[in-house]
């Protein structure tokens with residue numbers, strides 16, 4: 592039975608949907624949202640919500656290149672909004688909370704990348720898209736979780752620098768080592784969400800759910816990945832790989848080792864299947880709310896100017912944008 596609190600919030604959400612839809616029209620804006628957003632932010636405009644597109648980081652980057660509206664509200668984290676700005680620089684891109692960061696992106700600076708290049712000359716630098724624009728600008732190519740393996744495999748060199756996710760790097764290394772002697776030089780960045788899927792936790796959840804398949808994001812630490820894959824069939828991959836696997840699998844229950852709200856997304860997509868997840872939420876993704884999405888829209892001047900939107904608008908140094916574009920374009924060519 593729903594509590595009064597639930598009913599009150601549901602009414603508030605409906606009210607906010609209506610206001611945001613009207614503001615989108617007035618300000619000529621589209622909303623792009625990541626699969627890790629709270630469920631109410633993932634309801635599309637066509638379904639009565641507000642998002643024009645919901646996707647993983649690669650899907651969102653591609654969608655950003657196609658936007659024709661002058662304003663993009665990015666319901667995701669900063670590195671994603673920066674990427675949208677770089678691939679479509681004529682548009683104004685707004686992030687509803689300037690504190691929506693990422694522990695991986697915060698783990699490395701441009702000076703760190705230059706030092707790696709000095710220490711390992713001639714090795715191509717592959718940067719995960721979960722980096723800020725200034726780090727992308729120092730890189731040869733970017734990748735997302737969806738195309739990282741294909742990009743690593745596409746290089747002929749024996750040694751490659753992969754940054755900044757040490758766990759994802761180790762998982763990729765394990766996969767490529769099955770076919771080649773290629774070596775990845777890693778940085779010590781970690782996703783503070785996926786690293787919480789410890790081996791002991793995965794082992795316990797697997798033992799409690801012997802029939803369930805395991806859905807593991809690349810960013811989960813390697814011992815947990817091994818424990819998960821030893822338990823039952825499943826998938827190690829990106830958010831999109833996880834969604835696709837559930838659609839293709841004949842299993843009825845799944846253990847999700849990824850962001851908690853992806854579980855809600857999966858349940859909406861596949862209502863007949865069940866998802867077990869130790870609910871670990873990304874604190875940065877959860878900074879984005881319907882309320883601050885509305886505030887970001889309100890900050891756009893009626894003439895389309897962003898005069899009062901200093902707190903929301905993504906602005907980047909022109910030189911960094913130019914230098915970051917090529918590695919991002921290379922990444923998009925592996926879509």
Ligand code: 13P
Pocket residue numbers: 646647648649721735736737782810829830831
């Ligand atoms: P995806 O590339 O799978 O969308 O992942 C983004 C992310 O932040 C994972 O933690």
Ligand code: SF4
Pocket residue numbers: 668692693694695696721782783784785810850873874875876
């Ligand atoms: Fe960054 Fe991890 Fe949050 Fe993704 S889930 S945005 S990698 S901290």
